[in-house]
Amino acid sequence: MDCSFKEIFDAQGERRWSVAQTSAKERIVKLQKLRKALVARQQEFYDAVWEDFHKPKTEAWLCEVFPTLQEIDYAVSHLEEWMGEKPGEWSFVFPLNKSVSRFEPKGHVFIMAPWNYPLLLFISPIVSAVAAGNVVMAKPSHKTPCVAAFLESLMAGVFPQNEVAVVRGSGASVGDQLLELPFDHVFFTGSPKVGAHVAQCAARIHAGVTLELGGKSPVVVLDDVDVEDAAKKMAWGKMLNAGQTCIAPDYALCPSELVQSLAEKIADNIRKMYGATEDERRGCENFVHIVESPVVERHRSLVEDALACGATAVLGGEFAEGDIENRYTPATILTGVKPDMKIMESEIFGPILPIVAYDSLDDAIHFVQQRPKPLALYVFGKSPSKVDQVLACTTSGSACVNHCILQIENLSVPFGGVGMSGTGNYHGLYGFKTFSHERNVMHQGGFDPMSAFYPPYYKKGEKGLRARLQRLAAKLLG
Numbered sequence: 001m002d003c004s005f006k007e008i009f010d011a012q013g014e015r016r017w018s019v020a021q022t023s024a025k026e027r028i029v030k031l032q033k034l035r036k037a038l039v040a041r042q043q044e045f046y047d048a049v050w051e052d053f054h055k056p057k058t059e060a061w062l063c064e065v066f067p068t069l070q071e072i073d074y075a076v077s078h079l080e081e082w083m084g085e086k087p088g089e090w091s092f093v094f095p096l097n098k099s100v101s102r103f104e105p106k107g108h109v110f111i112m113a114p115w116n117y118p119l120l121l122f123i124s125p126i127v128s129a130v131a132a133g134n135v136v137m138a139k140p141s142h143k144t145p146c147v148a149a150f151l152e153s154l155m156a157g158v159f160p161q162n163e164v165a166v167v168r169g170s171g172a173s174v175g176d177q178l179l180e181l182p183f184d185h186v187f188f189t190g191s192p193k194v195g196a197h198v199a200q201c202a203a204r205i206h207a208g209v210t211l212e213l214g215g216k217s218p219v220v221v222l223d224d225v226d227v228e229d230a231a232k233k234m235a236w237g238k239m240l241n242a243g244q245t246c247i248a249p250d251y252a253l254c255p256s257e258l259v260q261s262l263a264e265k266i267a268d269n270i271r272k273m274y275g276a277t278e279d280e281r282r283g284c285e286n287f288v289h290i291v292e293s294p295v296v297e298r299h300r301s302l303v304e305d306a307l308a309c310g311a312t313a314v315l316g317g318e319f320a321e322g323d324i325e326n327r328y329t330p331a332t333i334l335t336g337v338k339p340d341m342k343i344m345e346s347e348i349f350g351p352i353l354p355i356v357a358y359d360s361l362d363d364a365i366h367f368v369q370q371r372p373k374p375l376a377l378y379v380f381g382k383s384p385s386k387v388d389q390v391l392a393c394t395t396s397g398s399a400c401v402n403h404c405i406l407q408i409e410n411l412s413v414p415f416g417g418v419g420m421s422g423t424g425n426y427h428g429l430y431g432f433k434t435f436s437h438e439r440n441v442m443h444q445g446g447f448d449p450m451s452a453f454y455p456p457y458y459k460k461g462e463k464g465l466r467a468r469l470q471r472l473a474a475k476l477l478g
Contacts, residue, residue: 002177005137008165009181012108012135015162020105020133024080030130031079034158035072038065038123041154045119048146052118053327054289055241063241064120067409071124074411074428075131082131082432088440093473096445103436105133106208107184112175112198114189115141115291116244116349121212122151125187126164128431134185136164139174143291176201183207185435189246191347192372192420199423210424210434213417214347216250217374219404220364220390221262222381223255229402230380231265234353237378237404239270239331242288243351247376247397249404250348251337253364256357260314263335263355267315270331278316282328290327290350299329299350302343306354311336311343316352339367361386365393373397373419378404397421 038045042065046057049064088099109129113122122140129136138155140148152166167174179186179201186202188195189212202209219234238249254262275281290296300319307317316332323329329350337344337354344354358364368377377396379387387401397417400407408415408427416425426434 002174005167005174005178005181008137008161008167009108011162012137012165015160016107016135019135019163020107022133024083027131027133028076028079030159031072031076031127034123034127034130035069037154037158038068041150044150045147048150049118049144051146052115052144053291054287056286056288059241059286059288060119064117068120068123068127070409070411071127071427071431075127075432078429079131079432082429085441093449094442094445095449096447098443098445100441100443101438102441103132103432104439106435106437107134108182109134109136109185109187109435110178110181110183110207111136111138111187112189113138113140114246115143115147116241116246118144118147119151121189125189125210125426125431125435126155128426129187129435130159130164132432132435134435135162137167137178137183138164139167139169139178142168142170142174179205181205185209187426187434188212195422210426211417211422212246212424212426213375213420213422214246214349215372215374215417215421216344216347217247217376217378217396218368219249219252219378219380220368221252221254221258222361222379222383222386222390223258224382224386225258225262225380226382227258227261227265231262232269233403234378234380235266235269235273238266238353239273239287239351240405242290242329244288244291244349245405247405247408248349249353249376249378250374251344251354251356253356253358253367256359259335259355259357263314263333266353267333270315270333274331278318278320278330281331282320282323287331287351290329293324293327295350296324296327296329299348299352300324302348303332303334303352305342306334306337309338309341311338311341311354361389365390368394373417373421375417375421376400376407395419397425 046060049055049060085100085102111125118141126136126138140151148168155164155166182205185208187210188198192213195211195213199209234249274284274287281287303317311334314333314335316330332352334354337356373395375397377394377399379390379401381387395418398407411428414425414430415427416422424434
């Protein structure tokens, strides 16, 4: 293990209890300092994320800076309330006792962030961990080195290293080394495969774990859908960040008679957003590139396999010389997609939308049910009863009706996965709870009714006391 990691961990261990006892006001000051620094230095982030994978400033502000500031503001506004003791209900057995639950920091937290939203998914859990009173070691992704360097500098200007420390390096080596340290909680955002490994490492150190993963998030299109409206929103949701979004629509299930119309209208909207021709889209400053060339090679392989197996590209589907080197995957809409094609096996994480035809809504629901639980599910249609049928007969980390992506923006509700798409949740109060231990504390009153039940048990009157207690309980609870 890198000795510097252990030195940082030990230094934070010495600071851990002082940080845990800070007041809401003291934690708010820290969060406000972070907010001020981010606002002042946001142009550095825009430059860094453009250098890493061609993310335009407006999209970087909309999807990263703005929601990060919202997360900070929400915590600042509610932290005093969150930290307050919550009284338990009165107990007839202990009439003079007082029970409360209090949120206490878990202590020493390790956060591993992904590359696709490298600022938002790095800072957002740190905000929750700091609000809860923890010390933090956090690792940004090595796949976005420019943003990682910016984050290291940003955090060093806000927090002392014995409270929040940024550690950098390859996830496979640095992450595994850090997971040998006895953290109290591990928070990971990334792929299901790596998430399973992180969970195993966390179990070895008996740490709590939150896994924000992904999966193939479906769009269920109903037969009464407004095709024009759905196509515009699906085009935006799928092409946002070039599909490199954990809750991006991964594939669409569409009534057979609407497949061609939907595909053509999605393609039309992509042309309006990013350029009428492939060359225009290839040079478009608003279209995000892929983080690594090997990922583009994987996208090309998936598309070529689908086309060879009978799918049709309504848009895109052709990779030009230089696309892999330039980390560019063409926006692609595929029809005639069958469940056994390779493109339907794993999360695409790119600007490619396969559309699978279905004959009945029951068939579409069964298709979703037979696959791992996704991080998100989308339903487009007008019938409340059919929408409710889809929601009642499926499960997902989150869901959105008649739009995409937006469910992540409401901080008053939890965001997280289920099954293979994740464990635990965060945002707002739920993030505060994730990094807290809810401790049950009872204060004994002046009268102790338990004294009647101390040994020796078989004393005179004990049978009658039990009977009276049972009658009283039945009356109060019944």
